[in-house]
Amino acid sequence: MRDFKRFLHGTQRGEHGDGLSGGREHHAGPRGPRGGRGGGRVFGHGGLRFVLLQLIADKPSHGYELIKVIEERLGGRYSPSPGIVYPTLTLLEELGYVSVDTADGGGRKRYTVTDGGKDFLAANRETTDEMMARMDGGVDGAGPRAGRPPQVIRAIENLKLAMRMRLAREPLTEQQAHEFAAVLDSAAQQLERI
Incomplete structure (x- = not known):
């Protein structure tokens, strides 16, 4: 239960950070990869966890693939750093929401949603959909769908x-x-x- 609460709400210090609570994140804006413009809190505290789990449920993926999907869906204006994504994926694995396969021979981890992860998404459908909609809306409303x-x-x-x-x-x-x-x-x- 403690792990579940930690997953759902995050921690006070941003442990297992998701790039949105004091952790480092990459912003591709006019001022470079960490430029002042083009950044911002995309998902809110702990939201990246729901996004990663939903993306994995949609399609089993490697960590770098997940980073690229998020970056593309945000029109290149935000990209979560590996230092934020991989600890979050590790937490999802520890909670039993994803399983890891390294059978591709390259040693890369491929994440697949478990039944527990599917149940968690179903129980938190509203929050997950809100996080996915934020991603689809872009950083500060400036993503690829901003004009829609x-x-x-x-x-x-x-x-x-x-x-x-x-x-x-x-x-x-x-x-x-x-x-x-x-x-x-x-x-x-x-x-x-x-």
């Missing part, structure tokens, strides 16, 4: 949430899979006509 109307961003997030919730339940039957794909194909076709 808020109602469009809301609708995108609603669709993603609905898909995740349905796919987290029992597996789709063959018929349900066809219907699921048909709904998405139909929406895509309608959007192309706008």
Whole structure:
């Protein structure tokens, strides 16, 4: 229980920091990698933990891949440092939310979400979705989606949430899979006509 509380709320001193509570972070702004502009608190205290766990749940990844995904989704304006990401991944592993595989021969760790991690994400869906939406919104609202109307961003997030919730339940039957794909194909076709 103590580890769970530490994971959820972080610690007073930013132990196992996530780049948002006194730890070092990389900001790629006009003043260089640690420039004054282009930085800022993206996820809030402890939020990077939810983001990393969700990204791993979406696709098992190496630590550097996770850093690159976050950087790309924030339009290159923020990149969490390895010194922040790897201790957070270690904490996720210690809590039993991810497992580590080094079978690729290069000694690199590949992180995969566990059933415990999936349960944690499901129990904290609102917080996780909020952290993912912050990442999609960019640093200080200046990410790649900053020019999108808020109602469009809301609708995108609603669709993603609905898909995740349905796919987290029992597996789709063959018929349900066809219907699921048909709904998405139909929406895509309608959007192309706008």
